Amino acid sequence: MKLYEKTLASETKFEGRIIKVILDDVELENGKTAKREVICHNGGVCVAALTENDEVLLVRQFRYPYKEILLELPAGKLEKGEDPFEAMKREQMEETGTTGENYVSLGNLYPSPGYCGEIIRIWACRVSAKGEMHLDDDEFLEVERIPLQKAVEMVLNNEIPDSKTQVGILKTAALVKNGKL
Missing domain, CATH: 3.90.79.10 (Nucleoside Triphosphate Pyrophosphohydrolase)
Structure with missing residues (x-):
């Protein structure tokens, strides 16, 4: 097991004074893809x-x-x-x-x-x-x-x-x- 996800694409959905919200497409270790919502602070x-x-x-x-x-x-x-x-x-x-x-x-x-x-x-x-x-x-x-x-x-x-x-x-x-x- 690699326990790693590779970012394929990233899109900023919101950017404010304190946080930024991004939506990433990631490749999982089994080759499938998934979405990840991330709050950047x-x-x-x-x-x-x-x-x-x-x-x-x-x-x-x-x-x-x-x-x-x-x-x-x-x-x-x-x-x-x-x-x-x-x-x-x-x-x-x-x-x-x-x-x-x-x-x-x-x-x-x-x-x-x-x-x-x-x-x-x-x-x-x-x-x-x-x-x-x-x-x-x-x-x-x-x-x-x-x-x-x-x-x-x-x-x-x-x-x-x-x-x-x-x-x-x-x-x-x-x-x-x-x-x-």
């Missing part, structure tokens, strides 16, 4: 920022696709060509008014690999300084400090449905438990 970043008391900074905000208020790690989208590490530090400052130290990469998350090329890069850090939030004009959120162990319980009790936040909290808790953060 520049990717995103997020950070699990911990206070000196092992509280994780989370943001509560309305998420239009779900028509719900979600509790999430501070996060944002990458601009084309933007350095993910610098983007994450920018988002941390914008959304929480904090800067960090001792940043640790928690790896990459592929949120919906069946149809979307988005990659979310996740970090953890310790908060080193507090300042003012600098939200975008269309951004409205509230910052909450939640003890890390309570945040883990919230993930395990299905109170936090956002995947990047679940992964970031659980990996950060493992690092803290092992004395690595």
Whole structure:
């Protein structure tokens, strides 16, 4: 088995500010063809920022696709060509008014690999300084400090449905438990 699909043709169906939707014709490893719908996205970043008391900074905000208020790690989208590490530090400052130290990469998350090329890069850090939030004009959120162990319980009790936040909290808790953060 080759586990590979060869792109035969590609057509852009939609291009917006954040995503592009393409329709590809592909050749499968058995020689047959199929269609693939793909959402192209520049990717995103997020950070699990911990206070000196092992509280994780989370943001509560309305998420239009779900028509719900979600509790999430501070996060944002990458601009084309933007350095993910610098983007994450920018988002941390914008959304929480904090800067960090001792940043640790928690790896990459592929949120919906069946149809979307988005990659979310996740970090953890310790908060080193507090300042003012600098939200975008269309951004409205509230910052909450939640003890890390309570945040883990919230993930395990299905109170936090956002995947990047679940992964970031659980990996950060493992690092803290092992004395690595």
